[in-house]
Amino acid sequence: MQSKPYINPYLAGALLGVVLFSAFALTHSGLGASGAISRIQVAATAGVAQSHVDRVGYFAAVGGGDRHALDHSSVMMLVGTFAGGLLSAWRNRRLKVEVCKGPQISNTTRLALALVGGVLMGFGARFARGCTSGQALSGGAVLSAGSWVFMFAVFGGAYLVAWFVRKLWN
Amino acid sequence: MFPLDMAAHGKSINYATFFAIGFGFGTVLELAGFGNARKLAAQFYLKDMTVLKTMFTGILTACLLIFFTASIGYLDFSKIFVNQTYLWPGLIGGLVMGVGFVIGGYCPGTSVVSAASFKLDGIVFFIGTILGAGVFGETVDQFSGFWNASYTERLLLSDWFGWSLGATVVGVTLLALTFFYAAEKTEQYFRTPDAPFSWKIGNRVYVASAGVALAVALGIWLNGQPTPEQKWQHIGVQYQSLLDKREVFVHPLEYVKTWNDSAVKLVTLDLRPKAEFDAFHLDSAQRVTFDQLADKDFVFELDQLPPQGVVVLVTNDEAEAVRAWQRLKVQGVTNLYILEHGLRDWEPLFSHVASLHFDLAKPPAKVLEQFPKDAYTIKIKLKTSRRAAGLCS
Numbered sequence: 244m245q246s247k248p249y250i251n252p253y254l255a256g257a258l259l260g261v262v263l264f265s266a267f268a269l270t271h272s273g274l275g276a277s278g279a280i281s282r283i284q285v286a287a288t289a290g291v292a293q294s295h296v297d298r299v300g301y302f303a304a305v306g307g308g309d310r311h312a313l314d315h316s317s318v319m320m321l322v323g324t325f326a327g328g329l330l331s332a333w334r335n336r337r338l339k340v341e342v343c344k345g346p347q348i349s350n351t352t353r354l355a356l357a358l359v360g361g362v363l364m365g366f367g368a369r370f371a372r373g374c375t376s377g378q379a380l381s382g383g384a385v386l387s388a389g390s391w392v393f394m395f396a397v398f399g400g401a402y403l404v405a406w407f408v409r410k411l412w413n
Numbered sequence: 414m415f416p417l418d419m420a421a422h423g424k425s426i427n428y429a430t431f432f433a434i435g436f437g438f439g440t441v442l443e444l445a446g447f448g449n450a451r452k453l454a455a456q457f458y459l460k461d462m463t464v465l466k467t468m469f470t471g472i473l474t475a476c477l478l479i480f481f482t483a484s485i486g487y488l489d490f491s492k493i494f495v496n497q498t499y500l501w502p503g504l505i506g507g508l509v510m511g512v513g514f515v516i517g518g519y520c521p522g523t524s525v526v527s528a529a530s531f532k533l534d535g536i537v538f539f540i541g542t543i544l545g546a547g548v549f550g551e552t553v554d555q556f557s558g559f560w561n562a563s564y565t566e567r568l569l570l571s572d573w574f575g576w577s578l579g580a581t582v583v584g585v586t587l588l589a590l591t592f593f594y595a596a597e598k599t600e601q602y603f604r605t606p607d608a609p610f611s612w613k614i615g616n617r618v619y620v621a622s623a624g625v626a627l628a629v630a631l632g633i634w635l636n637g638q639p640t641p642e643q644k645w646q647h648i649g650v651q652y653q654s655l656l657d658k659r660e661v662f663v664h665p666l667e668y669v670k671t672w673n674d675s676a677v678k679l680v681t682l683d684l685r686p687k688a689e690f691d692a693f694h695l696d697s698a699q700r701v702t703f704d705q706l707a708d709k710d711f712v713f714e715l716d717q718l719p720p721q722g723v724v725v726l727v728t729n730d731e732a733e734a735v736r737a738w739q740r741l742k743v744q745g746v747t748n749l750y751i752l753e754h755g756l757r758d759w760e761p762l763f764s765h766v767a768s769l770h771f772d773l774a775k776p777p778a779k780v781l782e783q784f785p786k787d788a789y790t791i792k793i794k795l796k797t798s799r800r801a802a803g804l805c806s
Contacts, residue, residue, distance in 0.1 A: 260474020360517015361541015400511020
């Protein structure tokens with residue numbers, strides 16, 4: 244079965260804008276993913292060593308003492324994002340176990356770099372207090388000055404190194 | 414009147430709302446192809462500008478919807494969470510994320526969608542983001558000074574440029590349309606380098622949509638954002654009960670208590686005429702005119718107050734105090750109160766403790782010991798979070 248083509252990028256953007264506006268109209272704030280990721284990390288740490296979560300201030304704020312890190316609206320949004328992605332991929336016949344990579348690298352290289360990129364992203368998103376969704380999209384739409392600076396920094400950082408890692412993707 | 418407060422309808426409804434919004438988000442990302450790292454990374458090799466097109470269309474659409482509804486009074490923008498500006502940490506964090514993006518192929522949100530469609534690299538990337546968040550938490554104490562620096566609570570592009578909100582919306586629209594045009598031409602060049610170059614955009618739907626976006630932006634600019642008084646007409650009803658039940662009128666003794674509380678940052682605005690102010694005023698007070706309360710720069714400062722900031726209005730004319738309260742309330746000033754009866758009760762109230770020999774302009778905390786504990790009802794309740802916090806913090 245052939246998977247269906249992706250929809251027009253502007254149409255996708257308009258739909259994304261409507262979702263983002265709904266988020267503001269119904270919850271005061273926009274979209275986000277990295278806050279929930281941080282909470283998953285704290286919950287995982289708490290599963291191994293609650294005392295460590297209580298001791299490190301940054302973790303204790305979301306999962307210290309009686310607080311359960313996953314009991315938060317942002318985690319619900321992440322679960323929803325997963326569910327929406329899953330359903331859409333299934334409906335459009337794109338559910339497939341595979342590795343997305345450029346033709347010149349092996350699966351192992353790709354997975355190792357995905358991990359490295361993920362760590363950088365996870366770290367950077369905490370450093371910048373938000374990810375592409377929480378800062379760039381949401382902050383961008385409400386004209387937050389910091390979010391616009393952030394957005395151009397993300398594109399800038401990516402274009403700066405893109406040439407050096409072109410073998411990964413081309 | 415938006416934004417609605419879903420949290421007031423109970424936890425399950427609130428969580429269901431967040432789930433539904435997330436569901437829409439995940440669906441759109443998947444439909445756009447953002448679950449596939451090849452599609453995302455292609456952005457940085459200029460062959461496929463989907464990321465830029467979809468992101469900026471999303472931002473522009475939401476931006477126009479937000480400021481259009483605010484402009485016609487259906488949305489209270491002062492209640493909308495605006496990401497705080499931490500200039501340098503945002504810039505550095507953004508650069509690190511850009512590098513992570515091109516190496517790893519995703520950003521946090523898109524990796525969730527990728528993982529949901531069984532892409533192994535998406536799953537591994539997602540695990541990486543969890544580890545990265547952990548590394549940050551473990552190390553943030555080493556650089557917390559920098560991480561908390563260059564901070565402004567609510568800095569909009571319009572504040573930064575000194576433009577009106579409407580003009581800024583038009584500016585953002587023009588920027589986005591310029592990006593779209595450049596994206597189309599770049600793709601055209603890289604896909605068919607040998608074809609003769611044309612400046613035209615052939616797709617009529619695109620041209621028409623761009624026209625609509627620009628027209629809406631200009632409409633927002635021309636219509637302007639509602640004045641505080643217009644906003645009160647639209648949204649005042651939700652605050653009226655606070656005034657009717659006198660929940661924002663603070664007894665002088667509570668004022669003295671708050672003033673002597675080092676954990677509270679107290680701002681006292683005295684609206685009385687200059688002559689009265691010069692004759693006597695509270696030591697902590699600054700004199701303001703009613704007109705100043707609509708001044709953008711003045712209100713900007715009040716909006717930057719920390720969660721433990723309290724603003725108290727002082728005037729002997731209660732009708733004026735209420736108008737001033739309404740004016741500031743709709744502009745997003747939180748923890749806003751009125752000194753009950755202004756300064757008319759002030760001197761008589763403290764006359765029987767005059768033997769303590771203190772300055773009437775700044776009664777010390779020990780004065781409070783001379784009054785019974787039930788002399789007044791506590792009205793000041795600090796809201797711990799100014800607005801619904803962002804999802805990333």
